[in-house]
Amino acid sequence: MSAEQVHAPHGPLPRGGMVRPITRWGTDVMHRPQRPVTPEQYGGEALRALASDMVATMYAADGVGLAACQIGEDVAMFVFDCPDEAGERYVGVVCNPTVTVPEVRGRQLDDGDEGCLSFPGAFCPCPRPAFATVEGFGLDGEPISFEGDGLLARCLQHETDHTQGTVFGDRVSGRNRKKLQKLHDAAAPDYPLEWPT
Numbered sequence: 001m002s003a004e005q006v007h008a009p010h011g012p013l014p015r016g017g018m019v020r021p022i023t024r025w026g027t028d029v030m031h032r033p034q035r036p037v038t039p040e041q042y043g044g045e046a047l048r049a050l051a052s053d054m055v056a057t058m059y060a061a062d063g064v065g066l067a068a069c070q071i072g073e074d075v076a077m078f079v080f081d082c083p084d085e086a087g088e089r090y091v092g093v094v095c096n097p098t099v100t101v102p103e104v105r106g107r108q109l110d111d112g113d114e115g116c117l118s119f120p121g122a123f124c125p126c127p128r129p130a131f132a133t134v135e136g137f138g139l140d141g142e143p144i145s146f147e148g149d150g151l152l153a154r155c156l157q158h159e160t161d162h163t164q165g166t167v168f169g170d171r172v173s174g175r176n177r178k179k180l181q182k183l184h185d186a187a188a189p190d191y192p193l194e195w196p197t
Contacts (some may be wrong), residue, residue: 006081006088010144014093017052019060020071021194025119025167029069032165034076037095038064038078042141044128047077051093051139054079054176060196063117070118078159085150097136099160101129114154114168120195121187124176126168132156 023030041047052074058066058079065080081091101107114126128175133147134156146156158168169177 007088008092009090009146010092010138010142013055013091014048014052014139015055017049017054019055019056019197020053020133021197022057022061022117022120023070023072024193025116025169027072029072029074029110030118030162030165030167034163034165035074036076037137039141042095042137042139047075047095048139050075051077051079053062055081057196058117061117061120064151065159066117067085067159069162076163078163080154080155080159082145082152083150084148084152090146090148091151092144093139094134094136094144094146095138097134097155097156097160097163099157100133100135101157102131107131110150110154112154114158116158116168118167119180119184120191122180122183124172124180124183126172126176127155128154128171134160 050068054066054068054071057071062080065078067078068075077095078097079093081089083089109127110130111125111127112125113125130153131149132153133145135145136143169180
C-alpha cells in the first residue's frame, strides 16, 4: 500500500530504531500493569527512541502492533500499523491508552483468530467487540484518539491490554489456552529467543 493510503492522523511513526528481541509470555513485565508515561517524559529523546525501537521491532516481526512491554520495557505505550475492516491502514503511537467499546446493547462481537508476537506461532479464536476507540497521548504529550473496526479494533484492544498486564491468552478458555500452547511449542524452533533480531 502506498504512503498516500496510510492514515496517520497524529503524525507518522518514528523511524530509525533498533530491532530488539521480543519478550515472551511468562516474563514478569508482561503480566502486570505498565508504568504510565509521565509529563516529564513527553517530548524527550528517550521516549521517541523507545518508540522507534518498537516500530522497527514490530516491522521485523511482521506484526501490526507492539507494546513497550513486548521488548521488556515497563512503559504504558504501544505502536501500530494496522488495517481496518475496509483495508485502510492506520498508524500511530499511543501513550497511557484507555479503550472504549460499544455498550452491550449496541455491541457486535468479532470471534476471529488472534495471535501475539510474544507467544509466536499460535492463534486461536478470541471474541472481542468489533469496534473500539482508544484515547491517550502522543509522544509530545498531546491528546490523541484512534477508532476503527475489523483487525484495527482487535489491535487497539489487544495492545491496550498489554499496557494493563493482560495477554490475550487470559481472555480465552482453558481448552483454547492448551491449543495455543501446543501450537506455540510446535513453532518454537522457528522463533528463537533472540527473534526477530
